[in-house]
Amino acid sequence: MERNIVYIAVFAALIAALGLLPKVTLLSGIPITAQSMGIMLCGAMLGARKGALAVLLFLGLVALGLPLLAGGRGGLGVFTTPWAGFLFGFPVAAFATGLSMRWMRGARVGVAAGVASVFGGIGVLYLIAVPYYMAMTGAALPDAIATAMIPFVPGDLVKAVVAGAITGTIYKARPRAVMSRA
Amino acid sequence: MLSLTLERQSWAHRIPVGWKLATLFALTFVTFPLDSIAPIVAGLALVLLGWTSLGRAGFQASLRALRPVLWFVVIILVYHIFVGRLHQGAVIVLKMLLLFGFANFVTMTSRLSDMMDLVIRLLSPLRRVGIPPERIALAFALVIRFTPVLGQRGARLAEAWRARSARRAGPRIIAPLAVSALDDADQVAEALRARGGLRE
Numbered sequence: 001m002e003r004n005i006v007y008i009a010v011f012a013a014l015i016a017a018l019g020l021l022p023k024v025t026l027l028s029g030i031p032i033t034a035q036s037m038g039i040m041l042c043g044a045m046l047g048a049r050k051g052a053l054a055v056l057l058f059l060g061l062v063a064l065g066l067p068l069l070a071g072g073r074g075g076l077g078v079f080t081t082p083w084a085g086f087l088f089g090f091p092v093a094a095f096a097t098g099l100s101m102r103w104m105r106g107a108r109v110g111v112a113a114g115v116a117s118v119f120g121g122i123g124v125l126y127l128i129a130v131p132y133y134m135a136m137t138g139a140a141l142p143d144a145i146a147t148a149m150i151p152f153v154p155g156d157l158v159k160a161v162v163a164g165a166i167t168g169t170i171y172k173a174r175p176r177a178v179m180s181r182a
Numbered sequence: 183m184l185s186l187t188l189e190r191q192s193w194a195h196r197i198p199v200g201w202k203l204a205t206l207f208a209l210t211f212v213t214f215p216l217d218s219i220a221p222i223v224a225g226l227a228l229v230l231l232g233w234t235s236l237g238r239a240g241f242q243a244s245l246r247a248l249r250p251v252l253w254f255v256v257i258i259l260v261y262h263i264f265v266g267r268l269h270q271g272a273v274i275v276l277k278m279l280l281l282f283g284f285a286n287f288v289t290m291t292s293r294l295s296d297m298m299d300l301v302i303r304l305l306s307p308l309r310r311v312g313i314p315p316e317r318i319a320l321a322f323a324l325v326i327r328f329t330p331v332l333g334q335r336g337a338r339l340a341e342a343w344r345a346r347s348a349r350r351a352g353p354r355i356i357a358p359l360a361v362s363a364l365d366d367a368d369q370v371a372e373a374l375r376a377r378g379g380l381r382e
Contacts, residue, residue: 001379002374003371016325020337037353045360057322065186073250074186075186076288077289082278177364
């Protein structure tokens with residue numbers, strides 16, 4: 001019990017710490033941060049339920065007014081923009097990542113975590129964020145995909161691969177810590 | 183860790199957090215179906231008035247918080263001009279500025295501990311489904327303590343990497359950072375259990 005709650009808290013803190021890493025700016029001028037990789041890692045490492053709880057805990061602290069989002073943003077305001085669908089989608093994305101980890105029990109951990117991150121951290125996330133963006137701005141589907149999805153997907157794919165590799169490394173170092181495989 | 187709350191006390195700091203949050207939620211539902219510019223502009227004027235009442239530092243902090251949103255404003259406006267629906271674009275952008283401005287006002291005038299108390303109180307019905315609110319409070323406190331620790335350790339790992347390599351560390355430091363964090367987590371969990379643990 002204690003271990004579960006401390007792990008959930010540590011992963012929430014890890015998402016915040018990843019937001020502090022310097023961001024890389026792609027050729028397209030879109031900054032990518034490591035923060036959304038934290039969402040993938042939560043699901044891949046902790047499994048569906050605990051992964052989603054860790055993300056909710058992180059978002060809870062952001063809403064309470066801590067500047068934990070990449071770039072030092074935070075507070076209630078960040079939940080009011082048309083891009084807030086990403087924030088609302090984060091816990092679901094972590095849940096889906098954890099769930100698909102379970103479907104791939106037989107596969108190698110690093111590979112399974114990478115595929116699960118693509119499914120949850122990209123597929124499911126945009127399934128929520130893009131319709132939310134459309135509802136908030138009245139944009140048509142092709143335009144929403146062009147402005148809220150296409151610019152970010154290349155960076156997200158890189159992050160999913162890295163998240164898979166990191167999960168594989170952690171599994172080698174601390175197999176017991178990968179709760180989705182316990 | 184820095185919070186976004188304004189240090190300097192104001193009239194708005196004295197309003198109970200619950201009232202401010204309730205107003206924010208009400209505002210969200212009231213503005214959502216609005217389709218004319220006048221009432222939104224009136225709301226924005228009130229929010230601006232609220233900002234100025236926070237003093238110079240408060241006004242400047244409000245503007246600073248707005249900066250990342252302005253980028254979104256430009257994208258949305260350009261898009262709506264492009265598809266020839268300027269009115270709709272203006273309504274969306276003004277609504278967003280109104281909600282963001284007020285939400286930020288609430289954040290800046292509410293202490294973290296007051297917010298936390300309110301959340302714990304609101305979540306206390308979860309006790310019936312087996313999640314005691316004290317456990318949520320403990321989790322919040324743990325994250326607040328862990329975050330600067332992990333941030334500093336990440337910076338140290340990046341520094342150690344730079345001492346050995348000409349290239350940037352990048353994502354290579356995340357795995358060692360996570361492993362060390364997990365070791366910490368095991369120790370903290372054991373320490374909690376040694377002190378009586380969490381009651382089931």
